[in-house]
């Protein structure tokens with residue numbers, strides 16, 4: 595049976611179609627003297643990203659219950675794969691996005707670790723996310739020392755400067771269960787959270803990094819390109835004037851805005 599399925603690469607985030615050559619899978623039934631109802635199978639799946647600029651390897655393991663097929667003639671054994679019990683991401687280790695180097699290292703590190711322990715310890719993940727969130731607010735908005743304090747108060751400080759859509763994302767978190775209730779507590783304090791609350795915090799960090807750091811970088815790059823284009827056009831005009839040639843077409847200053 596040939597394998598074809600749609601898939602989005604966790605490294606380059608490009609949606610793509612996986613076919614046989616990009617895909618490898620193997621299942622092992624683990625044979626021990628464990629009780630029959632505790633027997634498990636491990637299914638390993640590997641996917642090589644077909645994007646030529648990426649080509650990264652994704653690897654994950656699923657653990658299933660093993661079911662013995664009966665009846666069989668004496669001396670024969672056969673096993674089939676049962677329901678999935680759990681799975682592990684082996685490569686990459688978590689669903690953390692790769693953010694560019696211009697996002698401060700400490701912020702990328704806290705975010706990465708918050709993703710890594712999201713399933714095993716939501717409260718530790720939420721603690722890292724809250725610290726990361728505070729780091730982002732302080733660094734991106736250059737919050738002066740006098741305005742630094744509890745996370746909730748610091749977020750309030752930037753409400754007026756923030757894009758309304760981004761602010762509504764932050765505000766939504768402020769109303770979520772224990773995270774919202776403990777906004778005024780120190781970010782280093784571990785608070786009990788639900789797994790979905792920890793996930794919401796990770797998603798908010800991704801949104802803020804994208805809207806703020808990546809957005810600012812793109813705006814700067816666009817402005818620099820426009821500046822370079824304008825000065826090239828001015829140079830052309832000056833050169834044409836010097837040589838006594840009329841400028842090509844009836845160029846007006848309005849052209850510079852286009």
Ligand SMILES: [Zn+2]
Pocket residue numbers: 603604605606607608643644645648649650
């Ligand atoms: Zn890829």
